[in-house]
Amino acid sequence: MRFNKLDLNLLVALDALLSERSISRAAERVHLSQSAMSNALARLREYFNDDLLVQVGRKMEQTPRAEGLANAVRDVLVRIEATVSTQPAFVPADSTREFRLLVSDYTLMTLMPHVLARVYDAAPNIRIDLRPQVAHPERALERADADLLIIPREYCSDAHPAETLLDEQFCCVLWDRATLASTPLTRESYLDAGHIVVLPGQGQPALEDWFVQRLGVSRRVEVTTYSFAASPQLVVGTQRIARVHRRLATLAQRRDPIVIRDVPLPMPAMHQTVQWHKHRTADAGLAWLREQLRLAVITMDDIASCGAHPQ
Structure with a gap:
């Protein structure tokens, strides 16, 4: 099929090429031979009268065009995929569908066990x-690499719908034999201590670190890690x-010799949010899964309130 003399099949190849910036990886992504993908790139270059991808050192870079x-x-292809693949009804018991969720290890440790139990049932x-x-x-x-994002509201895109799943408070954790564990945790003692800081997502600052920066204070960072879940154990x-995150700290306290203290700085809550592509709002399967997320939050907090240890 052609549109304005462009073979529309080439749009799939173009999307893969621009995403992967590699002829071999793009070919693998859309199940073509490398020679077929090279031919597609040549045809695209001819149609757009532009190189589209140019070799810069060992990498290929996009031209301004x-x-x-x-x-x-990408938007066109996602819209087509959403229209074609969305079923008018979703029957969970009969479905063999795969859902891709982008999550932090905080969500992985706290919420996802409850989500998976509900979905499995x-x-x-x-x-x-x-x-x-x-x-x-x-x-x-936007690349259709994930169906849902579970991220803090501050990281959500304004281009797509989202809804808040839960509010989360931050707390401090210390080894239960540390000096500060047996004394009041003040602003001064907190800032003077050595800190373990999380840098998730390829080294980007975590939300709580962003909050601290906005307060205009600095900490003595002695350890950085990519894992939220590991932080409580690393203080031991x-x-x-x-x-x-307080829910994560409460879980860790059942396993590790740590104490939990309030943060002696004004820290806003984290609003953990689920976000999906705007073209997939009508997807009945995703609507069902979002409902499972909401119900799993209720289950998680009910269980925690019944089994929580007094602080």
Whole structure:
């Protein structure tokens, strides 16, 4: 099929080329031979009268023309995919669908066990692909690499719908034999301590670190890690302090010799949010899964309130 003399099949090849910036990886992505993808690139260059991709050292880079095309082509393909693949009804018990969720290890440890239990009970043949947090998560939606993002509201894109799943407070964790564990935690003692700081998503600052920067204070960072879940365990055997999501800290306290203290700084809550592509709002399967997320939050907090240890 052609539109304005362009073979529309070439749009799929163009999207893969601009996303992968590699002829071999683009060919693999759309199940073509490398020679067929090279031929597609040649035809695209001829149609647009532009190189689209140019070799710069060992990498291929987009030309300005290609940069202008990339988002528009991806948007068209996502819209077509959503229209074609969306079923008028979704029957969980009969479904064999795979859902791809982008989550942090905070969500992985706290919420996802409850989500998976609910999904398994209602739809045992559904597959869940849990993918790690990345920088610029909205790109995973727009490239169709993820069906849902579970991220703080501050990281959501204004271009796509989202809804808040839960509010989360931050707290401090210390080894239960640390000096600060047996004394009041003041602003001064907190800022003087050595800190463990999380840099998730390819080294980008975590939300709580962003909050601290806005307060205009600095900490003595002695350890950085990519894992929220590891932070409580990493303070054990040291005088260091880590600031952690309270639900995660409460889970860790059942396993590790730590104490939990309030943060002696004004810290706003984190609003954990689920976001999806604007063209997939009518997707009945995603609507069902979003409902499972909301119900799993209720289950998680009910269980925590029944089994919580007094602080």
